[in-house]
Amino acid sequence: MATVFAEDYEYGDGKGDILVNRDEALNLLYEHTKTDSLRKHALGVEAAMRYYAKKYGEDEEKWSIVGLLHDFDYEATPDPKDHPMRGAKILEENGYPEDIIYAIKSHATYLGLKRKSLMDKTLFAVDELVGFITAVTLVRPSKSVLDVKVSSVKKKMKAIAFARAVSREDITEGAESLDISVEDHIVNVIEAMKGAAAELGLAGEG
Secondary structure (H helix, E strand, O other): OOEEEEEEEEEOOEEEEEEEEHHHHHHHHHHHOOOHHHHHHHHHHHHHHHHHHHHHOOOHHHHHHHHHHOOOOOOOOOOOOOOOHHHHHHHHHOOOOHHHHHHHHHOOHHHOOOOOOHHHHHHHHHHHHHHHHHHHHHOOOOOEHHHOOHHHHHHHHOOOOOOOOOOHHHHHHHHHHOOOOHHHHHHHHHHHHHOOHHHHOOEOOO
């Protein structure tokens, strides 16, 4: 079982190492999120976070957990006055490390929190793009992310009516915050999602 160690964070009456593992995070996601599309979005963001963590030489398990839990409270409390602060409170009560909680809070632009760490910036960068690539995949005849091309994603980004709820500005800003081009960012996230295609339900109908 993979474990993340968060050292010297203070919770309750004492200090100590806090253990957080993916299995517990996945259980928390499934407890609070019943909608299949939202669960798969979480798994897609997890895949992208893990991909970038490996690319940057960061803690893959911690970044994975941030991806899994970034929206786990959204289904029950989608209103900005509640999400993701309700989720942050649940995570605090369950002893999650401060940096995980902060990354999750900072991905909500309306909270106005500075994205300080590379983990914070990456979560913001991949969140909208995972959703957009999923939408692009689902309108393809094959329904497979394995067939999605960067050019197709860029073309759809210019189509205002397509996946209107996805912020193109956030995708662009996210890539800039990682100091990479939007095209390279799309390449990376597609590759990440290809590695989890079956789990995301994006391996094709055949």
